[in-house]
Amino acid sequence: MNAWLKRWLFTTYHKDVGILYFVTSLYFGFIGAILAMLMRGQLAVPGNGLLTDLAYNQAVTMHGLIMILWFLSPLGIAFANYFVPLQIGAKDLAFPRLNALSYWMYLFGGLLAALGFFLPGGNANGGWTTYAPLADPAYSPGPGVTVAFLGLALLITSVTLGSVNFIVMILYMRAPGMTMRKMPIFSWFIFFTMIQMLFAFPTLLAGLIMLSADRLLGTLYFASTSGGAILWDNLFWFFGHPEVYIVLMPGFGAIGEILPALAGRALAGKNIIIAATAGAVVPLSFLVWQHHMFVTGTVLFIVQFQTFASFGLIVPPPQALTSGLHISVVGRQWSWTFIYPNGYSSGNLTVPAGQDVVLNGRTSIARGSERSTSSPRSLGSTSSTSRCSTCMRCPGGSPPTPLTPGGPPST
Amino acid sequence: MPRRIATYSVDAGWSSLNLIASVGGIIFAVSQFLLIANLVIGVRGRIVSPPNPWRSLAPEWGGMPSIQALDAPGMPTNGNGSSEHHEQHLSxxxxxxxxxxxxxxxxxxxxxxxxxxxxxxxxxxxxxxxxxxxxxxxxxxxFHVPEEEGRELWPFSKIPKIKLGMWTFLAGEVILFSGVLGSYLFIRADIPRWPSPGTIHSIPIGLTNTLVLLTSSLSVVLAIQAIRAGNQKRLLMWLTTTFLLGALFLGIKASEWADLFSKGFWFNSGLPGSTYFVTTGIHGLHVTAGLILLAYLIKRTMNGGFSKENNDTVEYFGLYWHFVDIIWVFLFPLFYLL
Incomplete structure (x- = not known):
């Protein structure tokens, strides 16, 4: 085998693995973009026949999954692989072969997810949140959907191994003199990302194992009416909330490096930014997942607690980061008349439970909460091409009239 | 526009906005080619920038001179030069x-x-x-990655690298099993009627399995003790004992499953069946993985690979094995006794 092929297939060197992640994530971004263009093409004119209903649902679902899990996060991991060892003075990651394994599992998991389009039944079509029981074999039959979920499980394994690798490297392999305090902000944010990955992704893996058991073995985890749908909601969003921070934090860290470098000044308030993220974002991110489920009939006390926790979570970091960046770039503190609205408005617009109930679960962070009764519903329409089986919003199973504005009825 | 509704009627009045959005999508897609072009031009390297063009203070640019361990100070290279001396890292x-x-x-x-x-x-x-x-x-x-001396290790100065890795990995595994066991509890809390203890799963057999696994944890501890005293033969004996006990556990578990199948109790026979099979199945897979690791350890012991000074790997395996045992200690009362 020639040297070039050997190098790129068998490498365990962090810079090479970083380059592999970078190029591969761009490819997956390209695939996700094609799916988006198909969606946009379908919606460009009314009554379009470019995509069938089922094909459109597949495009929506896979566009979401591929972009978030196979493009955005790996792009962050690419930069982490390349730069964090350089930033902390380590020669490589803690376990180089595991690092390579993480990369190849990421790539092949993505190939499996794409393979789903070509198998009978098509790819996953129940939204990127893959709500069960919609994702169960009764409503999404076929090997295509199963192979996509298995590819997702492979990706999760990749990510979990990678998080162990990075955490051990950051804690254990810093150069002499590189105390945690001195560590650059990008490495700090990657450290936070990896901690959240370690505790969030296995929950999704548990859910996917149970979902795959439902699909392959016929178990009844999500098919039964006892807790089935709400069980998936809880499992998924316990992963899903930290997930959004996992996607965000490498970007925050990168901004914290790039803007001060271009401004020629050190980042102001770096310690406070790190403290705010470590103290508020990371721990609280695991306590607020129910804000994606406000309309599912959760107990009021939990709703209140999670609303307050969500506020506490969302306010400090934008304030701290914006302040710091403004000081670095412009040279003085941004006026407080701008700082407070910046922090509080992001919280106010995304968090309140009451707003969510009034808008029937359609506010921005409660994006996934499409259940609007207090008990796990029994399942309505069984036709996989009808709109109704993909929306599942109707109490009692009676569908709205299709093709009219306003969508499904509110409860 | 609700998601997963693939089209709309002309009466809805959404046509022009959608068309604008679609045209915007096309413009956006075209713009991405600018990014690709930029990358390609940059990688070809015809335009070379000086080291640290942003005058950055960050260590990866060489801006933090107190860090001595960097391979290549200044700008990160693109790998043409660096691949040779990393040959030994191919796998x-x-x-x-x-x-x-x-x-x-x-x-x-x-x-x-x-x-x-x-x-x-x-x-x-x-x-x-x-x-x-x-x-x-x-x-x-x-495949040997040399460890370096004098690293900053706070707050884990007394713990070897692989041990830290194993504990971190086990933290993730705890979350995985919490998800699976938690789901079982969640489902069970919602169902008023569940088979009483002893009716489906035999408690004596479950208890036997528990004792088998606990004893195997003991034998791992004795193995670690043996090699710390330098006794390779004892190490081999206790590792083999652990393997046999682990295999016995799996054998008893398999016979339980076969018994349940023969009674018509299948994966889809209801939630008690579903939850039991999946949870014990995942646990069983972890035990199997442990046995595969153990086989490697036994082979290495037979090769004389462990000594009084070099025996940490046995302890790391012990950590994993104890973890698998503890999961069973939770599983047993939740499924057999409740």
Missing amino acids: SRPIALTIGVTLAMVGFSLLELGVGWPVIFVGLVVIAWSLYGWARDDLWSK
Whole structure:
């Protein structure tokens, strides 16, 4: 085998693995973009026949999954692989072969997810949140959907191994003199990302194992009416909330490096930014997942607690980061008349439970909460091409009239 | 516009906005080619920038002179020069293992089409071959990453690297099992009628399994003690005992499953069945993985690979084995006694 092929297939060197992640994530971004263009093409004119209903649902679902899990996060991991060892003075990651394994599992998991389009039944079509029981074999039959979920499980394994690798490297392999305090902000944010990955992704893996058991073995985890749908909601969003921070934090860290470098000044308030993220974002991110489920009939006390926790979570970091960046770039503190609205408005617009109930679960962070009764519903329409089986919003199973504005009825 | 509604009628009045959005999508897509073009031009390297063009203070640009351990100070190289002295870091095992797992997964998906088992078999063979190769690389020290002295280790100064790695990995595993066991509790809390203890799963057999696994944890501890005293033969004896006890556990578990199947209690016989099989199945897979690791350790002991000074790997295995045991200690009362 020639040297070039050997190098790129068998490498365990962090810079090479970083380059592999970078190029591969761009490819997956390209695939996700094609799916988006198909969606946009379908919606460009009314009554379009470019995509069938089922094909459109597949495009929506896979566009979401591929972009978030196979493009955005790996792009962050690419930069982490390349730069964090350089930033902390380590020669490589803690376990180089595991690092390579993480990369190849990421790539092949993505190939499996794409393979789903070509198998009978098509790819996953129940939204990127893959709500069960919609994702169960009764409503999404076929090997295509199963192979996509298995590819997702492979990706999760990749990510979990990678998080162990990075955490051990950051804690254990810093150069002499590189105390945690001195560590650059990008490495700090990657450290936070990896901690959240370690505790969030296995929950999704548990859910996917149970979902795959439902699909392959016929178990009844999500098919039964006892807790089935709400069980998936809880499992998924316990992963899903930290997930959004996992996607965000490498970007925050990168901004914290790039803007001060271009401004020629050190980042102001770096310690406070790190403290705010470590103290508020990371721990609280695991306590607020129910804000994606406000309309599912959760107990009021939990709703209140999670609303307050969500506020506490969302306010400090934008304030701290914006302040710091403004000081670095412009040279003085941004006026407080701008700082407070910046922090509080992001919280106010995304968090309140009451707003969510009034808008029937359609506010921005409660994006996934499409259940609007207090008990796990029994399942309505069984036709996989009808709109109704993909929306599942109707109490009692009676569908709205299709093709009219306003969508499904509110409860 | 609600998602997953594939089209709309002209009466809705959304046509012009959608068309604008679609045109915007096209413009956006075209703009991405600018990014690609930028990357390609940059990688070709015709325009070379000086080291640290942003005058950055960050260490990866060489801006933090107190860090001595960097290979190449200044701008990160693109790998043309750096690949040679990293030859010893090439390993074919990761990609081979991944291909095996991928084939197995494709096979599982194709089961319902009737062509799954051959593909699964090929996948398992590739997995076994790559794991065997990985173990051989370790046995013959073909892949060696030298540890460096004098690292900043706060707050974990007294813990070796792989031990920290194992504990971190186990933290993730705890979350995995919390998800699976938590789901069982969640489901059970919602169902008023569940089979009483002792009716489906035999408590004496479950208790036997518990004792078997606890004893195997003891034998691992005795193995660690033995090698710390330098006694390789004792180490071999206790590791083999652990292996046999672990295999016995799996055998008893398999007989329980067979018994349940023969009574018509299948995966889809209801939630008690579903939850029991999946939870004990995941646990059983972890025990199996532990036995595979143990086989590697036994082989290495037979090769004389452990000594009084060099025996940490046995302890790391012990940590994993104790973890698997503790999960069972939770599983047993929740499924057998409640």
